[in-house]
Amino acid sequence: MAFSDEQSISREELALAARNHGMPLEALRYDITPTGLHYLLIHYDIPVVDSAAWRLELDGSVERPLLLSLDELMARPAVTQPVTMECAGNGRARLSPRPISQPWLLEAVGTGQWTGTPLAPLLEEAGVGGDAIDVAFTGLDRGVEGGVEQDYVRGLAVDEARRPDVLLAYALNGQPLPPQHGYPLRLLLPGWYGMAQVKWLRRITVLDEPFTGYQNVKAYRYRRTPDDDEGTPVTRMACRALMAPPGIPDFLSRRRHLNVGPCTIVGKAWSGWAPIERVEVSVDGGRNWQAADLDQAVGPAAWRPWTYSWSSVEPGDYEVCCRARDAAGNVQPDAPDWNVGGYAVNAVQRVAVTVAADHS
Ligand SMILES: Nc1nc2c(c(=O)[nH]1)N[C@H]1C(S)=C(S)[C@@H](COP(=O)(O)O)O[C@H]1N2
Ligand SMILES: [Mo]
Numbered sequence: 001m002a003f004s005d006e007q008s009i010s011r012e013e014l015a016l017a018a019r020n021h022g023m024p025l026e027a028l029r030y031d032i033t034p035t036g037l038h039y040l041l042i043h044y045d046i047p048v049v050d051s052a053a054w055r056l057e058l059d060g061s062v063e064r065p066l067l068l069s070l071d072e073l074m075a076r077p078a079v080t081q082p083v084t085m086e087c088a089g090n091g092r093a094r095l096s097p098r099p100i101s102q103p104w105l106l107e108a109v110g111t112g113q114w115t116g117t118p119l120a121p122l123l124e125e126a127g128v129g130g131d132a133i134d135v136a137f138t139g140l141d142r143g144v145e146g147g148v149e150q151d152y153v154r155g156l157a158v159d160e161a162r163r164p165d166v167l168l169a170y171a172l173n174g175q176p177l178p179p180q181h182g183y184p185l186r187l188l189l190p191g192w193y194g195m196a197q198v199k200w201l202r203r204i205t206v207l208d209e210p211f212t213g214y215q216n217v218k219a220y221r222y223r224r225t226p227d228d229d230e231g232t233p234v235t236r237m238a239c240r241a242l243m244a245p246p247g248i249p250d251f252l253s254r255r256r257h258l259n260v261g262p263c264t265i266v267g268k269a270w271s272g273w274a275p276i277e278r279v280e281v282s283v284d285g286g287r288n289w290q291a292a293d294l295d296q297a298v299g300p301a302a303w304r305p306w307t308y309s310w311s312s313v314e315p316g317d318y319e320v321c322c323r324a325r326d327a328a329g330n331v332q333p334d335a336p337d338w339n340v341g342g343y344a345v346n347a348v349q350r351v352a353v354t355v356a357a358d359h360s
Contacts, residue, residue: 001226001340003097013103022107028244028268031111031298031305032082035173038110040180041087041102043152044143047200051184056168060136060205063127070184074170076117081165081190082299084111084270088193088220088234091336091345099342106242106349111268111302112181114188116169120162123206128158131208135161137187137198138205148214154198155211156189165190165301168201190301191236191272193344195220223340231340236272238346239332241279241306241324243267245351256353263310267292267322268303274328281308285319286334286348292322318353 004010009017020041027037051070059065087108092099102108123135139152160166167188170177177183182199189196195215221231243265247258269276275297280289295305308322323332336347 002100005097016102023110033110039108044141047140057203061129061208080115082302083190084303088343092342094336112172114169115171116167119166132158132206134207134211136205138203140200140202153213155216234343238344239271239326239330240346241269241322243322258355260358263313265308269324270303271326274326276304277327278325279306282321283318286321315357320351321348323348
């Protein structure tokens with residue numbers, strides 16, 4: 001991993017940012033993110049897939065390997081569930097020095113209404129061997145990363161793969177998956193960061209030894225220093241609250257302009273570890289905090305809407321902040337917590353707001 005001490009991002013980071021867009025934060029107002037506003041992260045190229053010729057292979061350490069067409073998968077029992085998905089690199093661009101990769105600020109998140117068929121019964125039908133340890137999920141996309149040519153493959157412990165909420169998803173918000181979200185089929189692993197949710201799935205391989213592929217062993221590990229080779233695996237989403245920035249933006253600086261009078265701040269909060277229990281807002285840069293009002297979560301694996309009534313907005317400059325706590329006691333740090341890959345950087349969101357005297 002290379003790092004940069006520069007404030008400004010490089011042309012290479014810009015090229016990645018232009019391909020992999022975030023969810024504009026004003027879209028935090030939707031419970032279900034409209035498909036075109038959901039964030040995108042694609043390591044290599046988006047494959048073009050002929051779904052009539054496409055098949056899913058389920059093989060490896062199983063008694064009966066399966067070969068399934070899209071029609072066969074869609075004829076199986078279907079489940080639709082809202083799932084909040086976030087890129088593990090969300091917040092990376094706020095680190096200093098900055099790991100050179102997709103330079104997310106805060107916007108790599110979205111909540112889709114995903115439809116698919118549960119994976120567990122398919123594993124059951126294939127007859128997973130008693131020695132099974134991991135399951136490898138292989139996408140159709142291929143590239144070079146860290147000097148290694150590879151398919152995009154992620155390994156997952158067999159017990160995680162068997163969880164009842166794990167889906168092979170073929171629809172997003174009631175439509176076939178768009179090419180950029182994994183057409184015709186992707187893995188959906190509620191609660192986990194995005195990297196585990198393999199798109200353009202073509203093969204599921206049950207392994208009776210630990211998976212040692214690049215995306216598990218080299219990438220997506222928490223490492224405190226560049227010479228820590230081991231690290232620990234990145235798994236579930238850290239707890240985070242985000243607000244839709246209030247008022248109107250300055251085109252370039254994105255500083256917010258707000259009128260005097262009452263203002264309702266709205267946002268969402270989520271955690272892959274436990275339900276969200278509390279959201280707090282500060283309008284003075286984190287000195288004083290007040291509880292926001294919580295709504296019901298959009299689903300068991302989806303974000304929880306919240307609102308905060310800022311009752312008497314007076315002229316001045318403000319820094320509006322929000323932070324969440326989940327039922328496992330996870331909270332957000334005030335300042336980014338550095339790690340080599342820039343993963344799970346869930347520091348408190350800070351929005352600069354100017355309130356001018358009322359001219360009306
Ligand atoms: N085959 C494949 N699957 C993939 C990726 C990829 O590059 N190739 N990117 C992963 C990462 S890092 C993320 S964050 C999510 C993003 O999913 P989305 O683009 O549908 O939001 O997909 C994951 N699945
Ligand atoms: Mo990601």
